[in-house]
Amino acid sequence: MCGIMGYLGPKDAVEVVLGGLECLEYRGYDSAGIALAEGRKIGISKCVGSVANLKAQLEKNPLSGKLGIGHTRWATHGGVTRENAHPHVDADGKVVLIHNGIIENFHELGEEFSKKGARFASETDTEIVAFLISSLYEDDPLLAIREACARLRGSFAFVILFANISDRYYCVRKGPPLVLGTAEGEAFCASDVTALLPYTRNILFMEDDEIAELSAEGVALYGFDGTPKETRTQTVDWDASMTSKGMYPHFMLKEIEEQGSILRRTLTGRVGGAGEEGIDLGKEFPFSEEDARKFRRIHLVACGTSCHAAAVAGRLADKFADMDVRVEAASEYRYGNVICDAHTLAIFVSQSGETADTLAAARQARARGARCLAVTNAVNSSLAREVGSVLELRAGPEIGVAATKTFIGQLAALTLLVLWLGKRKGNLDREKELRLTEELARLPLKLEKILGQGESLRKMAERHKDAFGFLFIGRGASHAIGMEGALKLKEISYVHAEAHAAGEMKHGPIAILDVRLPVVAVVPKDDLYEKTLSNIQEARARSAPIIAIASEGDEDIRRFSDDCFFIPRTENELTPFLTVVPLQLFAYHLASLLGKEIDRPRNLAKSVTVE
Numbered sequence: 001m002c003g004i005m006g007y008l009g010p011k012d013a014v015e016v017v018l019g020g021l022e023c024l025e026y027r028g029y030d031s032a033g034i035a036l037a038e039g040r041k042i043g044i045s046k047c048v049g050s051v052a053n054l055k056a057q058l059e060k061n062p063l064s065g066k067l068g069i070g071h072t073r074w075a076t077h078g079g080v081t082r083e084n085a086h087p088h089v090d091a092d093g094k095v096v097l098i099h100n101g102i103i104e105n106f107h108e109l110g111e112e113f114s115k116k117g118a119r120f121a122s123e124t125d126t127e128i129v130a131f132l133i134s135s136l137y138e139d140d141p142l143l144a145i146r147e148a149c150a151r152l153r154g155s156f157a158f159v160i161l162f163a164n165i166s167d168r169y170y171c172v173r174k175g176p177p178l179v180l181g182t183a184e185g186e187a188f189c190a191s192d193v194t195a196l197l198p199y200t201r202n203i204l205f206m207e208d209d210e211i212a213e214l215s216a217e218g219v220a221l222y223g224f225d226g227t228p229k230e231t232r233t234q235t236v237d238w239d240a241s242m243t244s245k246g247m248y249p250h251f252m253l254k255e256i257e258e259q260g261s262i263l264r265r266t267l268t269g270r271v272g273g274a275g276e277e278g279i280d281l282g283k284e285f286p287f288s289e290e291d292a293r294k295f296r297r298i299h300l301v302a303c304g305t306s307c308h309a310a311a312v313a314g315r316l317a318d319k320f321a322d323m324d325v326r327v328e329a330a331s332e333y334r335y336g337n338v339i340c341d342a343h344t345l346a347i348f349v350s351q352s353g354e355t356a357d358t359l360a361a362a363r364q365a366r367a368r369g370a371r372c373l374a375v376t377n378a379v380n381s382s383l384a385r386e387v388g389s390v391l392e393l394r395a396g397p398e399i400g401v402a403a404t405k406t407f408i409g410q411l412a413a414l415t416l417l418v419l420w421l422g423k424r425k426g427n428l429d430r431e432k433e434l435r436l437t438e439e440l441a442r443l444p445l446k447l448e449k450i451l452g453q454g455e456s457l458r459k460m461a462e463r464h465k466d467a468f469g470f471l472f473i474g475r476g477a478s479h480a481i482g483m484e485g486a487l488k489l490k491e492i493s494y495v496h497a498e499a500h501a502a503g504e505m506k507h508g509p510i511a512i513l514d515v516r517l518p519v520v521a522v523v524p525k526d527d528l529y530e531k532t533l534s535n536i537q538e539a540r541a542r543s544a545p546i547i548a549i550a551s552e553g554d555e556d557i558r559r560f561s562d563d564c565f566f567i568p569r570t571e572n573e574l575t576p577f578l579t580v581v582p583l584q585l586f587a588y589h590l591a592s593l594l595g596k597e598i599d600r601p602r603n604l605a606k607s608v609t610v611e
């Protein structure tokens, strides 16, 4: 959570930092702030709300400089106030600092400084760090930072300015992500590579327990013990156009519409169609055929939308992998007494690769001896490094807080993985493998056919925009898709939505049904179709309007529903790729009709790096 941006170079630092913060606003938008080194003085401007508010404030009271740092906050310690906005500064104005993460011993340190007479301006866990570094600083900034880090508990990414130094600034990482960028005479830092793409593609992903000194000459990297480290700059293959909205009103809509091409990209080179190798996961895939035959358990662990993709994969694994399958939210898995060993394949799914609970779950599974794999869009993320082996989503940067295109990438990567395992386990014959892989290759076109019907989903949202809430039902993988549909709706429209396994409805949720609470039934023509149809009728008998997401050619469903959306026919196992898309668009249009801030839903942040 929280977005960080820093710049030193010949350009106007205000412009670069504000541009970066706008790009990082998906990480938090409770408040925003900037600090500019102007000679031996540091100017600070901060405010409650978005970067737009900060911009307006700077127009009235401008700051300027060639070295600047900025922050957009997702509040943890201390309310949403100007005082709690970053940057924070020590009492003498010597050290100015921005922070992403949590300082666990801030209270203890605060008391120590209070006894010496310190007075704090904020309620944050960050301000004390500026006091601490300042108290340790004589003339060696690196030493002061190192000594301060040794006294801190928790997780932190800091960017630090010293008032008497205007040609360098410092970054520290222990936990939350921080990436550095360099160009001729310029040095950048940010929480996420997307903010740097307009300026440079020469990127250094900081690792934990590192301190960087950034100057016009470039980056010097040190360990927390002061040992100089080699700078590992690499060229990233994302470009700035991937992070712009283009002609779309919202990133979310752009990203929904990109899903056909994301699916093609995720499958490219991994699905051989009619070739010898049906599915080839490439050299980066760490498991041999022999490993696969020995696996006895498969754990699929993730949070939020990624956990819904894991749940879809779990149903597929039930069918093909011939293993004990466990799908669990990372925030639960990490505290459970989970049995793992060398015959356990533990898969951690995360678009960002930075989710704190998923990281902690992966650490635990590794410590218990499981063979681990990260399925992520961020190959340089903390999760990728923790786990060591990565199946990449190839979805490109996702900016909308509500995940959409990475969900499709996750479904594709996980489906390939489970089918690959199924084949090694002897549960997927050649004929079925070909049927599924050939159909996978056809899915992007079918998905694009659904995208072409956005207007009918907008009209459907219009008809239901005054509903009191929504109940999503489905069975098997369609239950997971119902959960994803409900999550999308809640996240961006703030309308109450809950999802249940269709067969569970009569065990309680049915009590809430009435004419103001539509039931969204995910009911493709698969093995469980008739069972779900019975549940639809039970809901209908309680006067709930029925919205059905059904398969093309299913004329019966019209009789039992008030609103239908038809997906193209596909293999039973692959329906989630298609049923989720109308639900994403329905949520998008409903939120849009209700006038919500779609790309920046309240209280949420794109990557949840706190526990």
Ligand code: AGP
Binding pocket: 303, 304, 305, 306, 307, 349, 350, 351, 352, 353, 354, 355, 358, 401, 402, 403, 404, 491, 605, 606, 607, 608
């Ligand atoms: C998705 O729309 C949400 N923003 C959220 O549930 C997200 O999927 C979750 O926080 C997990 O994030 P990750 O995939 O980056 O680990």
